[in-house]
Amino acid sequence: MNEMAQNAKPIARRKGLVIQELPDEVLVYDLDRDRAHCLNQTAAFVWRRCNGRNTTAQIARTLGQQFDCRVDEKIIWLALDQLGRSHLLEQQLAPPPAQMTMNRRAVVRALGLSALIAAPLVTSIVAPAPARAASGCIPSGNACTTGGTPCCGQSVCSNNTCT
Secondary structure (H helix, E strand, O other): OOHHHHOOOOEEOOOOEEEEEOOOEEEEEEOOOOEEEEEEHHHHHHHHOOEOOOOHHHHHHHHHHHHOOOOOHHHHHHHHHHHHHOOOEOOOOOOOHHHOOOOHHHHHHHHOOHHHHHOOOEEEEEOOOHHHHHOOOEOOOOEOOOOOOOEOOOOOEEOOEEO
């Protein structure tokens, strides 16, 4: 691993976010982008430790101590990639060259069954604009039920989807 990547000290973005801590996950709403993110336990653990003082190696060691197992730094880089793509870090970090093409599935294969427990996951959805959310209608492309909340605009509920 190159020295710059090894000494990376990520910083979590906090400005413009509404954060709700839950027992096994963290929900984050990005006010600037109208996007909601759900961080699973591992992604939340990594994000909380992105304080500009911890290196990726330190975060991996701390995560390993928390779960009483050895955690490969690849897991941390995968989490940082997902957090960066979700705009939850102050800046996107460039992973080490060996990590450039590593996705979640490749990490799970490379690290074995134990990675299933620790694999980080950030799930994101686009939230409706406040005016549309307040309008009491369901935007096109979203789930609906006939006789329930009406679809917005010219959309109609067909096959349980506003189209």
